[in-house]
Amino acid sequence: MVALTLSGVPLYAIQLNLPTRFVLITALVLFVLLAVMLTASVVLRALHLRQEKWQEKLRNHYYPLIFSYIDSSITLEEFNSHIHGTHLGYQTLQEMLMEMIQDFSGHEREKLQELYETPHLYNHNAEMLAGSRRMPKIEACVYLRNVSHLTEAVLEYLYALLNSSDATQAYSAAAALMASPDPAIRAWGLYHMSCRQDISTMAILELFYLFNHQHQEQMHEEGYHLREIIKDPGTTDSHAAVLIKALPEIGYVELADFIYSLAENDDRFTGNPELMEALITTLGTFVYYEAAGLIRSNIYSPWTTVRRACAEALGYFGEQHDLEALYNLLYDDSFQVRLHAVRALLKNGEQGEYMLNNYRRNKGVYATEVSATIQFELLKTEL
Amino acid sequence: MREIAEQILLWLEPFNWVLLAYFIGINTFYLALIAMAAVYIYFQLRSKQVHSLSGLFNSKLYKPISLLVPAYNEEVSILSSVEALLQLQFPDFEVVVINDGSSDQTMERLIDYFQLEPVQMPIPLVIDHAPIRRVYHSKIYPELMVIDKENGGKADSLNAGINSCNKELICAIDADSILESDVLMKMLRAITEDENTIAVGGIVRVANGCTIEDNVIKNISTPHTFLGRIQAVEYLRAFLFGRMGWDYINSLIIISGAFGVFSKLAVQQVGGYQKHSVGEDMELVARLHRHYKEKGEKYSIRFLPEPVCWTEVPEDWITLGRQRNRWHRGLADTIFRHWKMIGNPRYGLLGVVAMPFFLIFELFGPVIEVVGFIYFFLLLIMGLFEAPFVLMFFAAAVLLGMVVSVAAVLCEELTFRRYPKVRDVLVLTLYSFMENIGYRQIHSWWRFKGLLDYLKGDTGWGKMTRKGVATMSGIMTRDRGDTKQSGNATQAESPDEAAAGAKTTGATHRTSTGRWTALKAALTQFGYWAVVYTVGFLLALLTYHVLRDVFF
Numbered sequence: 001m002v003a004l005t006l007s008g009v010p011l012y013a014i015q016l017n018l019p020t021r022f023v024l025i026t027a028l029v030l031f032v033l034l035a036v037m038l039t040a041s042v043v044l045r046a047l048h049l050r051q052e053k054w055q056e057k058l059r060n061h062y063y064p065l066i067f068s069y070i071d072s073s074i075t076l077e078e079f080n081s082h083i084h085g086t087h088l089g090y091q092t093l094q095e096m097l098m099e100m101i102q103d104f105s106g107h108e109r110e111k112l113q114e115l116y117e118t119p120h121l122y123n124h125n126a127e128m129l130a131g132s133r134r135m136p137k138i139e140a141c142v143y144l145r146n147v148s149h150l151t152e153a154v155l156e157y158l159y160a161l162l163n164s165s166d167a168t169q170a171y172s173a174a175a176a177l178m179a180s181p182d183p184a185i186r187a188w189g190l191y192h193m194s195c196r197q198d199i200s201t202m203a204i205l206e207l208f209y210l211f212n213h214q215h216q217e218q219m220h221e222e223g224y225h226l227r228e229i230i231k232d233p234g235t236t237d238s239h240a241a242v243l244i245k246a247l248p249e250i251g252y253v254e255l256a257d258f259i260y261s262l263a264e265n266d267d268r269f270t271g272n273p274e275l276m277e278a279l280i281t282t283l284g285t286f287v288y289y290e291a292a293g294l295i296r297s298n299i300y301s302p303w304t305t306v307r308r309a310c311a312e313a314l315g316y317f318g319e320q321h322d323l324e325a326l327y328n329l330l331y332d333d334s335f336q337v338r339l340h341a342v343r344a345l346l347k348n349g350e351q352g353e354y355m356l357n358n359y360r361r362n363k364g365v366y367a368t369e370v371s372a373t374i375q376f377e378l379l380k381t382e383l
Numbered sequence: 384m385r386e387i388a389e390q391i392l393l394w395l396e397p398f399n400w401v402l403l404a405y406f407i408g409i410n411t412f413y414l415a416l417i418a419m420a421a422v423y424i425y426f427q428l429r430s431k432q433v434h435s436l437s438g439l440f441n442s443k444l445y446k447p448i449s450l451l452v453p454a455y456n457e458e459v460s461i462l463s464s465v466e467a468l469l470q471l472q473f474p475d476f477e478v479v480v481i482n483d484g485s486s487d488q489t490m491e492r493l494i495d496y497f498q499l500e501p502v503q504m505p506i507p508l509v510i511d512h513a514p515i516r517r518v519y520h521s522k523i524y525p526e527l528m529v530i531d532k533e534n535g536g537k538a539d540s541l542n543a544g545i546n547s548c549n550k551e552l553i554c555a556i557d558a559d560s561i562l563e564s565d566v567l568m569k570m571l572r573a574i575t576e577d578e579n580t581i582a583v584g585g586i587v588r589v590a591n592g593c594t595i596e597d598n599v600i601k602n603i604s605t606p607h608t609f610l611g612r613i614q615a616v617e618y619l620r621a622f623l624f625g626r627m628g629w630d631y632i633n634s635l636i637i638i639s640g641a642f643g644v645f646s647k648l649a650v651q652q653v654g655g656y657q658k659h660s661v662g663e664d665m666e667l668v669a670r671l672h673r674h675y676k677e678k679g680e681k682y683s684i685r686f687l688p689e690p691v692c693w694t695e696v697p698e699d700w701i702t703l704g705r706q707r708n709r710w711h712r713g714l715a716d717t718i719f720r721h722w723k724m725i726g727n728p729r730y731g732l733l734g735v736v737a738m739p740f741f742l743i744f745e746l747f748g749p750v751i752e753v754v755g756f757i758y759f760f761l762l763l764i765m766g767l768f769e770a771p772f773v774l775m776f777f778a779a780a781v782l783l784g785m786v787v788s789v790a791a792v793l794c795e796e797l798t799f800r801r802y803p804k805v806r807d808v809l810v811l812t813l814y815s816f817m818e819n820i821g822y823r824q825i826h827s828w829w830r831f832k833g834l835l836d837y838l839k840g841d842t843g844w845g846k847m848t849r850k851g852v853a854t855m856s857g858i859m860t861r862d863r864g865d866t867k868q869s870g871n872a873t874q875a876e877s878p879d880e881a882a883a884g885a886k887t888t889g890a891t892h893r894t895s896t897g898r899w900t901a902l903k904a905a906l907t908q909f910g911y912w913a914v915v916y917t918v919g920f921l922l923a924l925l926t927y928h929v930l931r932d933v934f935f
């Protein structure tokens with residue numbers, strides 16, 4: 001019947017005029033497409049179910065092996081000999097280990113990490129990284145993010161990817177480098193990303209936190225590299241600004257002198273509102289007293305963001321002339337500046353409150369707003 | 384008589400070409416969107432781990448989010464909605480509920496349950512909105528703020544929320560929507576990927592049929608009603624293809640009002656939501672595009688298919704008709720407000736491709752479809768047209784609709800597989816077929832009517848009847864009629880209607896308006912079956928013609 005129809009349709013089509021023939025062909029193409037898609041739907045679900053089943057099988061195969069290795073019942077070689085040498089086999093093991101590493105701690109975690117960095121998995125991902133296809137490269141980088149000891153060959157591939165025109169590839173390579181125990185290698189990745197316009201400041205912030213390994217003995221070296229990255233002319237202004245602002249969050253206190261020198265002398269930084277705001281905010285957070293004068297001199301800056309940063313920073317110092325400067329900022333045109341000035345004064349206890357009451361008594365232009373802000377801020381503190 | 388008809392036919396000949404051009408144009412667009420979206424989703428999913436965030440959340444410098452929840456007469460569901468929002472996984476966010484002068488107990492319930500305390504708070508009036516009566520802060524949830532303001536509509540409430548909130552990003556959501564717990568984390572990915580992202584939309588899926596506990600989706604399933612299922616397919620198609628495809632060429636013009644994240648600064652720069660628009664969500668996105676293109680600043684407006692917002696869809700013909708009518712008026716409003724962008728190369732692909740597409744195929748598409756359907760049918764009846772051509776044309780049009788819908792289901796199968804049961808996939812596939820016979824024609828009629836209403840100057844929201852999202856601690860399964868809620872709430876989405884006392888308890892409403900509504904429902908049902916039978920008849924006729932000519 002089908003064969004008869006298929007042989008009959010072309011004969012029928014020949015008899016038709018051109019528009020009808022066109023529509024008939026379109027309808028037939030759509031019909032075939034529909035049939036293909038329906039078949040694909042069914043096939044895909046079947047494949048998915050098969051893969052799920054297979055993955056389940058692999059998981060059941062791996063779990064006892066992993067726990068045996070943790071209990072030292074089997075050696076690494078023995079474990080390796082049981083790894084299923086397919087992409088799915090590696091992928092399943094990788095995912096399982098990653099989940100388990102997050103759930104375990106101490107000795108067990110170390111053992112799991114050893115399995116994660118086992119040559120089989122590592123080599124499989126290194127091969128993917130060396131290949132020419134984009135997605136496997138990215139997947140390999142995601143794996144390498146949690147591998148601390150990278151071989152020279154892999155490092156070479158990652159360095160090459162840093163310069164890729166594809167931002168996603170470059171970022172994934174940089175993120176992979178962040179797992180390295182060597183601060184210089186991590187700094188190289190962070191530096192390359194800081195110079196790129198197509199990498200967001202949020203991504204830089206994420207890398208910054210990956211860059212810091214929370215080892216006290218590395219803080220000095222990390223600080224050195226950060227200093228170099230920040231002052232490098234290749235680093236974009238936005239990225240330099242976010243790195244500067246993030247410094248106090250990790251506690252790179254020894255960079256305070258460097259930050260102050262930039263705010264005082266460096267034309268690139270003093271002439272840019274984004275960078276200047278970052279410098280002043282950081283100096284305030286570091287409570288770097290030598291910078292108080294510089295900050296006070298900036299309260300009449302033409303840039304609102306800089307004045308707002310000044311208001312925030314002066315709150316940390318609390319000297320009489322700092323409070324006076326804050327009092328002056330209560331008359332600022334910008335709501336944000338006034339809001340931060342109120343907050344900063346409130347931070348300074350009785351003295352600050354005295355200034356605020358003074359402002360209200362003198363019926364400053366924004367007295368009502370300042371009263372409301374005070375009440376709101378006090379309530380927030382209470383909560 | 385026949386001569387006159389033939390004369391008319393001759394006079395109408397250009398219309399045939401309009402129909403053919405429309406057919407070819409829409410096919411090309413849809414197929415291109417399908418291709419782009421499929422590739423794009425595939426790559427996005429595989430590279431999503433690149434921007435999985437970990438260290439960033441240790442910092443205070445990442446972008447925090449304010450959730451803006453406009454509420455108007457939401458006493459039934461407001462507590463559970465807000466409670467659920469407060470449980471979202473995100474390190475720094477606040478929930479700002481804006482009570483838009485509700486005439487029910489919404490405000491009182493919020494005050495009692497969340498132990499709200501009035502505070503004096505300076506609110507800069509960056510965007511204009513109706514006066515705020517009071518601002519409240521919760522004693523038990525520091526991150527909850529409630530703004531009690533005079534009635535001004537949804538857009539006005541959102542504007543008040545934008546002025547009052549304290550975070551860099553805003554997320555506008557409907558009070559009756561359910562967000563998945565990690566949704567904000569996922570949305571932040573778009574901003575981490577691209578510095579210049581000013582707005583991000585997530586996928587909206589149909590919650591009807593799912594099992595919901597404490598405003599959390601526990602079991603995902605397809606809806607149990609005909610209209611619910613049809614809409615499940617529609618939503619898949621609209622989000623997985625439409626929006627992904629447009630996102631691919633940075634021409635996304637719709638971010639659903641039920642769920643979207645925006646840069647507060649960007650929204651303030653363009654003057655906030657447009658108060659007098661029924662499609663304020665789409666209008667805002669169009670205005671953002673226009674503003675940034677005209678200023679020549681880099682920006683991007685993104686759509687991510689992973690963050691999911693579940694929403695309840697209407698399951699009766701009248702409410703659905705009203706909703707689609709309003710959506711179409713919203714589209715018309717946006718298109719006419721931003722007429723200047725259409726075909727204008729200054730606005731890039733958005734101006735040259737997306738806007739003309741929305742004008743021709745989305746705005747005027749229903750006109751062509753409704754008129755074309757009637758036209759073909761009349762010609763066929765009068766015997767003035769070559770039957771095989773008409774019928775095959777019609778079959779091709781229906782088949783195309785099926786291809787696009789089945790492609791959406793296939794795409795879901797390739798990527799997210801949110802419906803775990805094979806049965807659900809089969810149901811969706813089946814409804815991809817059924818949607819094109821009957822429902823599509825009725826849908827075109829609603830949209831056609833929407834365009835006419837817009838031209839007549841109708842800017843009302845229309846009354847929306849919903850069953851409600853969930854109870855505070857109970858379990859609610861939608862659709863089966865076993866709602867463990869004290870009663871169904873008919874939400875008047877228009878303030879004017881509410882003022883006129885439109886709130887009702889659904890089942891007991893038997894006024895003259897109720898009779899008219901029932902009559903309209905019956906007529907729509909009748910219309911649906913009439914179309915189904917007509918289409919069925921035409922297809923049978925086609926089969927007969929083809930088989931006759933092929934075999935005999």
